[in-house]
Amino acid sequence: MPYPDFIMSFPGIDVPFPEDVVQTAVVKSDDALVVFFTFLKDMVLPMHSHGAQWGTVVEGEIEFTIGGETRIYRAGDSYSIPAGVEHGAVIKAGARVIDVFEETDRYAVKR
Numbered sequence: 001m002p003y004p005d006f007i008m009s010f011p012g013i014d015v016p017f018p019e020d021v022v023q024t025a026v027v028k029s030d031d032a033l034v035v036f037f038t039f040l041k042d043m044v045l046p047m048h049s050h051g052a053q054w055g056t057v058v059e060g061e062i063e064f065t066i067g068g069e070t071r072i073y074r075a076g077d078s079y080s081i082p083a084g085v086e087h088g089a090v091i092k093a094g095a096r097v098i099d100v101f102e103e104t105d106r107y108a109v110k111r
Contacts, residue, residue, distance in 0.1 A: 036098055059096040
């Protein structure tokens with residue numbers, strides 16, 4: 001099921017991937033950045049690190065490598081990535097994920 005229209009009407013974020021690959025909607029506070037991701041095509045997220053991140057898979061499948069350990073995450077699975085831990089993923093088309101970033105400026109919000 002897609003995210004409701006009111007969520008998809010939130011501003012997006014500036015990510016280094018085309019909008020035909022991934023769509024975003026964001027809620028930003030003084031304490032965190034909450035991003036609703038919709039992956040329209042298969043994609044590879046290269047290994048990288050940043051501040052702490054927590055996420056949950058709403059729909060679909062992600063093969064996540066976190067700190068050298070690879071695991072498949074499916075709908076209902078959650079993950080927690082401590083600050084500075086290297087991670088990357090292979091994301092299947094149709095996946096929907098909600099990620100919470102401790103860094104409020106992790107991504108620029110599109111207005």
